[in-house]
Amino acid sequence: MKSLVAVLLAVLLAPCARAEVEASLDLRLVDSNGRNSFLDGGLGKLRFDTDDDGVQLGRARLAWRGSPGGNWHANVDVSAWSLDDHNAIDVTEAWLEWRPVPTSPWRSNLKIGAFYPPISLEHRASGWTNPYTISSSALNTWVGEELRTIGVAYELEHRGIADGGQWDFGAQAAVFGWNDPAGVILAFRGFSLNDRQTPLFGRIGTYAYGYREQRVLFSEIDNRPGYHVGAYAKHDSGLELRALHYDNRADPTVFKPGISDYAWRTRFNSLGARYDGPAGLAIIAQWLKGTTDATPDPTNHWGFETAFVLVAREFFGKHRLALRYDDFKVNPDPVSYWKSEKGHALTLGWTWKLREHVELAGEWLQLNSDVGNREELDEPEKARERSLQLALRLTL
Amino acid sequence: MRLLFHAASLLFASTALAAPLELRVVGVDGKGIAGTVVVLRSTDPARSIARPVEAQIDQVDRQFVPHVLIVPTGSKISFPNSDSVSHQVYSFSPTKRFDLPLYRGTQHPPVREFERAGVVTLGCNIHDNMRAYVFVVDAQYFGRTDANGAWKVPDVQPGTYTVQVWHPKSREARPVIEQQLRIPAAEPQLVLRLATELRLRAESQVPANWDAY
Known part of the structure; x- marks a missing residue:
């Protein structure tokens, strides 16, 4: 995988008249009453806990986009979230795409590299950024933390709307590797609402009895490729529907000493609907349900399910308000050592486009959770965590 | 001499008779429809069409x-x-x-x-x-209706025209109105009423400048 990324970087960094660079900086002012964050080994569900109040780095991002020729496009996205990370600066996505110009309503494209599976209906801004709220939904936070398609995806679309019809349709199939640990965070920590993305060579902090521990997420453990298949439909009224089935086909009996982890067999189905209406109205609903298994012990089995609804609207052309309700649960096998969790959250987001290249964003978030594993930390199982964040976003 | 006189009177007719035209496009409810594309093409094949731009x-x-x-x-x-x-x-x-x-x-x-x-x-x-x-368009006159559904042309020659009305967001891939129309000599005000309700495509409302990808 590293060599693939190196090739992509070389393609883009070579003198290329069409290369474009995007750079952005997100600085935060944080006020949180969150429990000890999962990033510090706790079972707090927020990125910033009560020790993180004050000024923080939200994200620094640099992206290259270019066309090496013909109908090929390349993209490399590099970000930094915290100097405490395993790699302070790391790659989140790197891909080459073959996207021929359509000569009829039919269009196809082929993507090779590391990229997000087409699940999120929230992350519509460049760099897989959520333009509505600072923290993403529980569902899409998990996608950003644990999922990446490192492989090949082919998509076939029929774009009927551009041809005078009412519907666009598309279907995608992907084969991937290096996503065998997916599921470990849900099992040990559960769901979270935050804006982090795990970079390709990076790690993510997780619950470790109060100690700081970082997990490798993108590694091939059993040499069995996984797949996902999905479809979408868009109506000319502004309605968009998505469905995806994901299975990393991991063999949970295989252990990789190098990263001290088993392969996690993770499978799920996800559905999403989005409506874009007048005055910048957006209504988004997504649902995801699946299971994960690890180790030869069949009782190390977890089921998980999460859903959210988000409503957003623009005001005065420069302001946007968004309100989201999240619900989530993780249920381990009843005879296993692990305990269940459930929770819900309410998020109010505000974005103000001050002028070109400068944006302010605010967010109030309240997350109520009941996490059985908090017993291990001698903490109350129930927690009501709140955070208030103000972000200054500068883009090049 | 008689032929020359005839030619002169034709020239006089073609300039003097051109008059302003106001054409309103309204829906079945009688309200003006903004943003429609109106095309007037003379049925007289001898008349020249608008020049390329x-x-x-x-x-x-x-x-x-x-x-x-x-x-x-x-x-x-x-x-x-x-x-x-x-x-x-x-x-x-x-x-x-x-x-x-x-x-x-x-x-x-x-x-x-x-x-x-x-x-x-x-x-x-x-x-x-x-x-x-x-x-x-291969026509003599064309334009778009304003917020009240009106389209004004300063100098339309009277005669018979095929009028086509399109709406860019119409779900139909054809003109929403296509008919022959006689335009009289004196400053006419015409109303074109749609026979059926206009079904418009919402199109994506995603603000492209915010959600760049």
Whole structure:
């Protein structure tokens, strides 16, 4: 995988008249009453806990986009979230795409590299950024933390709307590797609402009895490729529907000493609907349900399910308000050592486009959770965590 | 001498009789429909049609500007790109199939000639939310209705015309009105009423400049 990324970087960094660079900086002012964050080994569900109040780095991002020729496009996205990370600066996505110009309503494209599976209906801004709220939904936070398609995806679309019809349709199939640990965070920590993305060579902090521990997420453990298949439909009224089935086909009996982890067999189905209406109205609903298994012990089995609804609207052309309700649960096998969790959250987001290249964003978030594993930390199982964040976003 | 007199009177007729025209397009509820494209084509094949022009469609904040353009057949349209990102403009409409290689900048914009009459839907292969419509017309008069559904022409010659009314967001790929119309000599005010309700496409409302991808 590293060599693939190196090739992509070389393609883009070579003198290329069409290369474009995007750079952005997100600085935060944080006020949180969150429990000890999962990033510090706790079972707090927020990125910033009560020790993180004050000024923080939200994200620094640099992206290259270019066309090496013909109908090929390349993209490399590099970000930094915290100097405490395993790699302070790391790659989140790197891909080459073959996207021929359509000569009829039919269009196809082929993507090779590391990229997000087409699940999120929230992350519509460049760099897989959520333009509505600072923290993403529980569902899409998990996608950003644990999922990446490192492989090949082919998509076939029929774009009927551009041809005078009412519907666009598309279907995608992907084969991937290096996503065998997916599921470990849900099992040990559960769901979270935050804006982090795990970079390709990076790690993510997780619950470790109060100690700081970082997990490798993108590694091939059993040499069995996984797949996902999905479809979408868009109506000319502004309605968009998505469905995806994901299975990393991991063999949970295989252990990789190098990263001290088993392969996690993770499978799920996800559905999403989005409506874009007048005055910048957006209504988004997504649902995801699946299971994960690890180790030869069949009782190390977890089921998980999460859903959210988000409503957003623009005001005065420069302001946007968004309100989201999240619900989530993780249920381990009843005879296993692990305990269940459930929770819900309410998020109010505000974005103000001050002028070109400068944006302010605010967010109030309240997350109520009941996490059985908090017993291990001698903490109350129930927690009501709140955070208030103000972000200054500068883009090049 | 008699022939000369006849020719002179025809010339006089063709200039003196041209009069302003106000044409309103209304829906079944009687309310004016803004933004419709109106095309008047004389049934007299001897009359010359509008001459080709040089026009422009820019790309600003990941949107085509203008969103709708009407040009006579044979017109040339240039496509500057004022955005900081590259675009790949294409059309697979039968009226004009073309694609412009990925590019940006406004210095030497690509130019295409639109030879045939019809509707051309433009898209960008990188940014699917970008869409624009070019109406290529072989007619004497054309324009768009204002906020009240009215379209005014300062000098229409009386006669018989085929009038076509299009709506860029119509779910029908045909004109919403197509009929013959007699335009009398004295400053006429005409109302064209749609026989059935106009079903418009909502199109994506995603603000392209906010949700850039």
